[in-house]
Amino acid sequence: AQSVTQLDSHVSVSEGTPVLLRCNYSSSYSPSLFWYVQHPNKGLQLLLKYTSAATLVKGINGFEAEFKKSETSFHLTKPSAHMSDAAEYFCVVSVGGGATNKLIFGTGTLLAVQP
Amino acid sequence: GAGVSQSPSNKVTEKGKDVELRCDPISGHTALYWYRQSLGQGLEFLIYFQGNSAPDKSGLPSDRFSAERTGGSVSTLTIQRTQQEDSAVYLCASSLAASGGYEQYFGPGTRLTVT
Numbered sequence: 123a124q125s126v127t128q129l130d131s132h133v134s135v136s137e138g139t140p141v142l143l144r145c146n147y148s149s150s151y152s153p154s155l156f157w158y159v160q161h162p163n164k165g166l167q168l169l170l171k172y173t174s175a176a177t178l179v180k181g182i183n184g185f186e187a188e189f190k191k192s193e194t195s196f197h198l199t200k201p202s203a204h205m206s207d208a209a210e211y212f213c214v215v216s217v218g219g220g221a222t223n224k225l226i227f228g229t230g231t232l233l234a235v236q237p
Numbered sequence: 238g239a240g241v242s243q244s245p246s247n248k249v250t251e252k253g254k255d256v257e258l259r260c261d262p263i264s265g266h267t268a269l270y271w272y273r274q275s276l277g278q279g280l281e282f283l284i285y286f287q288g289n290s291a292p293d294k295s296g297l298p299s300d301r302f303s304a305e306r307t308g309g310s311v312s313t314l315t316i317q318r319t320q321q322e323d324s325a326v327y328l329c330a331s332s333l334a335a336s337g338g339y340e341q342y343f344g345p346g347t348r349l350t351v352t
Contacts, residue, residue, distance in 0.1 A: 158343075164345075165343050165344060167343075168341075168342075171340065173338040223268060223293070224296070225270075225282065225330075225341060227281070
């Protein structure tokens with residue numbers, strides 16, 4: 123079965139310092155992986171996606187993620203945090219083919235950015 | 238262009254009443270999904286539509302939950318005899334096609350409170 127595990131429920135960084143949000147996946151075949159962000163009282167927005175092309179994926183707002191098959195990881199990074207990055211981040215795997223097509227969400231990582 | 242819209246944005250209902258939640262997907266999107274976000278369960282898949290048919294209803298938590306989609310567009314999620322554990326934010330998403338590589342665009346959600 124496909125699943126994702128977000129290793130940290132809360133991460134706190136200072137403005138201007140790097141961000142690392144960790145995600146490990148479990149999949150029996152090459153997965154499609156996503157990072158979504160949810161700002162307070164806002165909808166879910168796609169940050170970036172991996173669909174078996176380049177292993178280093180660039181997303182919006184300076185975020186990027188690297189797919190590492192050997193480590194079954196898909197960690198999200200940003201070189202320099204901004205106050206506006208404070209939000210909840212979800213690592214997501216897509217389950218598709220056959221009679222289904224759905225997203226399986228991780229439990230989320232709440233990112234706090236300190237001034 | 239217009240995104241996914243949902244109505245109502247908030248719904249308060251008494252235990253035992255029926256509720257209907259509506260989703261208008263992005264025009265031209267053939268796939269539509271319902272998810273639920275709650276404190277205890279995180280973000281979980283409910284049902285997936287391809288056109289007007291629902292190949293995967295496996296996430297519906299009980300037979301009190303049903304959904305339909307008409308004209309390949311609007312979808313309605315119905316909860317009968319609501320219970321307090323049904324309180325959650327119900328999210329609708331749509332995608333251009335039913336494949337893991339296609340982004341799912343999310344609506345703002347309907348916050349359901351059962352008193």
